[in-house]
Amino acid sequence: MEEAMGEPSERRDEGRVGEKRIAKVPTREEILKGTVGKVGKKKKSGIVYISRIPPHLKPMRLKQMLSVHGKIDRVYLALEHGSGSKAKNGKKQGKSYSEGWIEFVDKKVAKHVARLLNGEPMGGRKKRSKYYYDLWNLKYLPGFKWENLTEDIAYRRRVRDQKLAAEVSAARKERDFYLSKVDQAKVISEIEKRKRDIGGEDMLRSIEEKRSARVFPQKKARPDPVTDK
Template sequence: MKKELKTTSESQPIELESDEDMVVDMTEMNVTKAKDVKEQVAVVPNTKDDEEEDDDEMDLANFNAGAKQTAKTKKRKKGIIYISNIPKHMNVTRLREILGEFGKIGRVYLQPEKKLGDKAKKNKRKKYNIHFTEGWVEFESKRVAKQIVPLLNNKQISTRKKSQFYDSLWSMKYLPRFKWVHLTERMNYEQAVHKQRLQTEVSQARKETTFFQNNLDKSEHIKKLAKKAKKSPNIAKAKA
């Protein structure tokens, strides 16, 4: 429905929209505004979610890098060298000082010389007189252990003339696929064998002493019987 209004200035009538037409126009405007708002929302990025995703990716990358570094450190293998001849006056501290110049050293073991008899009793309280026969040195780097053997083997331990090791030569060998656990197992085995040997020797000595004591008792008993036998005929004659 359209209404006509007459004005004095203009001869033509002005048409006004009805209420129904105005409602339709308003609904169309609201729809277009809603579409524009949706488009704007779709265009604006979600910065918070993106930042969280970036942080997660960075944490994952750092974790992978740390895992790789730990794997590298775990894969680092140690090397062990064997020294077949230890010169006199050489001990663990001096050996560390000499070989520590070539690389970082881990564990060191020197086999002491086995002394028997009076020498062991005399040198029991004198630790500086202990002489070592052989030794094992563990390097933190396997590469250093491999390189040091051809570098020092059959060479002078010290080039100074006043040194105690001037006339001594290195006699060493790299032990491939050898671990410190193998050395401890060997030492435990040797200790067990030594203990078993001592036990057998002690048991054998006990058997010998018991056998000797039994024979001694028997001989004394026989002597007593012989004395009684000698005395008995004399007693019988005296009674007769």
């Protein structure tokens, strides 16, 4: 019974030896990354802007091309206007992009990549690469954070939605105005038709009345030889 009473105190002291904590067991991820026992400040990320995206270049492929120079966290490419819509033949067109942003985990790497690759062939020295004749157009954005990009994207989306709503409202008003004019024209046409119908009936009625009224032409009176002497 006394031994059982002493168990909680022993459990409270578990993990301590001579008032010192037992060293924390490193995780598998820390061992693989080689960060065991290392304590330091978190590296600040850096954003690189790419002003031109070659045709058919996808975000994943772009990330693969730049990941050889440093670890990348996120990539965002802006779709070109009308990209992904259906063509005249009914087939859906492939997506194409106009510009993009790449977030490197370390801003020093981002600066280095922008300085190293800007103006260089995207395909490197491989002439077989379909991007051999395309050049990197990269610029490091100092002080720019991914949150700024998401805010800008949200703002553009709101502006686009408001513009679309205004266009839809204007189109709806134009349609209603046209329909009201069409209805008005139909009403006027119907009124004129009724007038013509009524006018035709009056004309027929007057003709019938004229036909029914017998009019005899009067002859001039001949002089009487007896009375006119």
